[in-house]
Amino acid sequence: MANNSNTSNLDSFQKQKNKDEMKKQLISFALMIGFTLIAFAIVASDVISDMFVVPVILLLAVIQVAFQFYYFMHMKDKDHEWPSIMIYGGVWAALLTIAGLVLVVWW
Amino acid sequence: MSHDHSLNPETMPHNPEKATLEGRNKFLGLWFFLGGETVLFASLFGTYLALKNSTAGGVASQDIFGLGLVFLMTMLLLTSSLTSVYAMYHMKNNNFKKMQLWLGVTGLLGLTFLGCEIYEFAHYINDYDFTFRSSAFGSAFYTLVGFHGGHVLFGLCWLTALMIRNAKRGLNLYNAPKFYTFSLYWHFIDVVWVFIFTVVYLMGSVG
Numbered sequence: 180m181a182n183n184s185n186t187s188n189l190d191s192f193q194k195q196k197n198k199d200e201m202k203k204q205l206i207s208f209a210l211m212i213g214f215t216l217i218a219f220a221i222v223a224s225d226v227i228s229d230m231f232v233v234p235v236i237l238l239l240a241v242i243q244v245a246f247q248f249y250y251f252m253h254m255k256d257k258d259h260e261w262p263s264i265m266i267y268g269g270v271w272a273a274l275l276t277i278a279g280l281v282l283v284v285w286w
Numbered sequence: 287m288s289h290d291h292s293l294n295p296e297t298m299p300h301n302p303e304k305a306t307l308e309g310r311n312k313f314l315g316l317w318f319f320l321g322g323e324t325v326l327f328a329s330l331f332g333t334y335l336a337l338k339n340s341t342a343g344g345v346a347s348q349d350i351f352g353l354g355l356v357f358l359m360t361m362l363l364l365t366s367s368l369t370s371v372y373a374m375y376h377m378k379n380n381n382f383k384k385m386q387l388w389l390g391v392t393g394l395l396g397l398t399f400l401g402c403e404i405y406e407f408a409h410y411i412n413d414y415d416f417t418f419r420s421s422a423f424g425s426a427f428y429t430l431v432g433f434h435g436g437h438v439l440f441g442l443c444w445l446t447a448l449m450i451r452n453a454k455r456g457l458n459l460y461n462a463p464k465f466y467t468f469s470l471y472w473h474f475i476d477v478v479w480v481f482i483f484t485v486v487y488l489m490g491s492v493g
Contacts, residue, residue: 215360218484229492
């Protein structure tokens with residue numbers, strides 16, 4: 180390996196960078212716990228009419244999953260173009276699959 | 287650079303999981319696999335959504351789901367997702383012992399989650415006589431949730447094998463991608479669970 184640019188010392192700078200990254204991860208964890216709590220609270224408390232509960236908790240789930248993908252699984256970092264293509268490709272096929280199955284049965 | 291891939295603080299790359307071609311291939315391969323898994327679970331979710339009201343006169347989702355246990359299971363899995371982030375944090379700081387410790391915590395949380403799920407299924411079967419064969423709702427429910435539980439079980443076996451096999455090797459550029467791909471898989475299990483607790487349990491309680 181002639182290219183040595185990606186190997187360097189694990190110096191204090193890098194350690195601090197890892198630490199800062201971990202702080203972001205903790206914030207996203209706190210937010211994910213928050214979204215979960217809100218979703219359960221909405222359903223348990225009956226404050227919103229049933230018609231609105233479903234889209235609201237689905238939206239909360241999508242936001243929480245975005246945090247999981249972009250922060251916990253690092254899709255926000257560079258070098259993640261192919262992972263994004265694969266996951267969004269999967270999500271696209273997933274939406275078609277769900278729409279297909281549900282529509283076939285309900286209509 | 288020598289062919290010895292073991293890591294020490296002087297030669298530590300910033301991303302040991304992607305420092306070798308094999309590591310980068312494993313990384314891409316696992317993401318490709320997760321894209322496929324998304325479609326697999328979508329087919330099970332679609333089936334469940336289509337059949338959840340086909341109870342054949344038996345119990346319906348509102349009769350059996352208890353949000354307390356589901357909330358506990360959600361917290362267990364979400365926390366185990368964070369502990370595997372901690373494990374990867376220590377991997378990037380080349381601290382093998384702490385990485386193993388946090389992976390161990392991740393495994394224990396996953397095992398507790400699985401225990402709760404087995405208890406939940408046993409509760410439905412024994413107290414409500416709600417089985418895989420009760421109704422189309424039953425089949426769709428146990429297939430979807432059981433498939434996720436199967437993924438947790440597979441993840442636990444994978445993690446145990448990784449931890450034991452590499453216990454004496456320490457961290458190196460050969461096994462860092464293996465730990466990293468496991469952590470991606472484990473996060474994905476949590477992603478699927480977010481939709482299960484939302485679509486199956488919360489929407490099932492709304493009616």
